[in-house]
């Protein structure tokens with residue numbers, strides 16, 4: 001695809017994503033938040049539009065797509081769907097499946113991936129444990145080999161789509177003698193495995209996304225579900241975080257735009273002291289500050305996507321992705337705060353986009369690696 005074809009394909013797909021969001025997501029988001037979940041059929045609708053399979057191999061039911069296409073699509077989804085809960089669960093496979101694509105055997109890939117990309121099954125990623133999420137190398141859940149099986153014992157927490165997932169990509173310790181990164185492996189677990197129990201967790205935001213605490217009590221899985229070789233999990237998990245962080249950055253910019261859209265429309269029609277809010281300099285300057293940050297973060301996102309597509313993932317790649325994630329999530333924070341302020345009391349009311357996003361912004365500065373850990377990784381790679 002040349003640059004012109006890519007631009008046209010991206011514009012066409014973003015256009016259908018916008019229409020999909022406006023008709024099938026945005027009108028229902030408040031009701032889904034109140035219900036604590038969205039209908040499973042939404043997965044099939046998203047799959048029908050090709051959204052679940054974007055960036056996956058065609059032989060597994062996906063469509064190859066460069067970052068330069070995927071990032072604007074992701075941004076559009078968040079801008080017009082305006083629900084972090086829907087985005088997190090509808091696309092939880094995007095943090096779980098790349099590890100299966102990269103490390104699974106052909107048979108495991110064929111078993112796990114096509115039904116998820118078709119929207120028939122749900123995939124989730126289980127790394128974080130009650131004992132900690134930032135220090136991945138310290139995880140405690142064990143998988144011990146017994147004949148043709150692994151037996152898993154331990155706990156995972158804050159797992160997105162954890163209540164509904166049919167498949168988990170799970171980080172486990174296969175070498176009990178190695179308490180560090182070298183003892184960690186990745187394995188696939190089915191949602192109906194005996195010995196797996198799930199408890200729903202209540203949250204500040206992302207209300208329509210199911211988040212779970214998982215317990216594994218002697219859960220047996222076939223040894224062929226091991227992804228890659230024993231002990232190779234940590235490096236793969238770290239690599240996988242880059243994709244997750246790029247997606248989170250694109251989403252954060254989309255949510256910032258959703259706040260901007262609502263705040264601008266409100267400021268144009270709401271009057272105070274006899275004139276529209278936009279006629280008050282403080283308010284229109286606030287809108288400019290919002291737009292300025294969205295433009296800056298969006299331009300950086302485009303540049304990083306172009307780097308990824310060019311295969312230019314040199315020695316500063318992790319630092320670039322981590323700081324972009326912080327830039328984008330801080331942009332979202334700024335815009336959500338400004339949006340609520342511009343809406344005044346209405347911005348504090350359930351049902352407005354700014355109110356929802358204001359509650360949802362905190363999690364993106366924590367999930368996929370906290371703001372502090374992003375800075376640590378960047379400082380290390382930049383050699384400060």
Ligand SMILES: Cc1cc2nc3c(=O)[nH]c(=O)nc-3n(C[C@H](O)[C@H](O)[C@H](O)COP(=O)(O)OP(=O)(O)OC[C@H]3O[C@@H](n4cnc5c(N)ncnc54)[C@H](O)[C@@H]3O)c2cc1C
Pocket residue numbers: 124125126127128129131132133134135157158159160161203206211363366367368369370371372373376
């Ligand atoms: C809604 C939600 C959904 C999530 N979904 C998933 C999921 O699907 N799968 C999954 O595996 N995980 C998921 N997570 C977990 C998330 O990735 C972790 O919460 C995150 O990595 C932080 O881990 P923690 O909560 O254990 O905090 P901790 O690691 O205990 O950190 C606590 C605080 O200490 C700071 N800190 C820790 N170490 C350092 C350091 N070296 N220097 C400076 N500060 C430090 C952190 O930045 C943070 O502010 C989800 C979390 C939430 C809230």
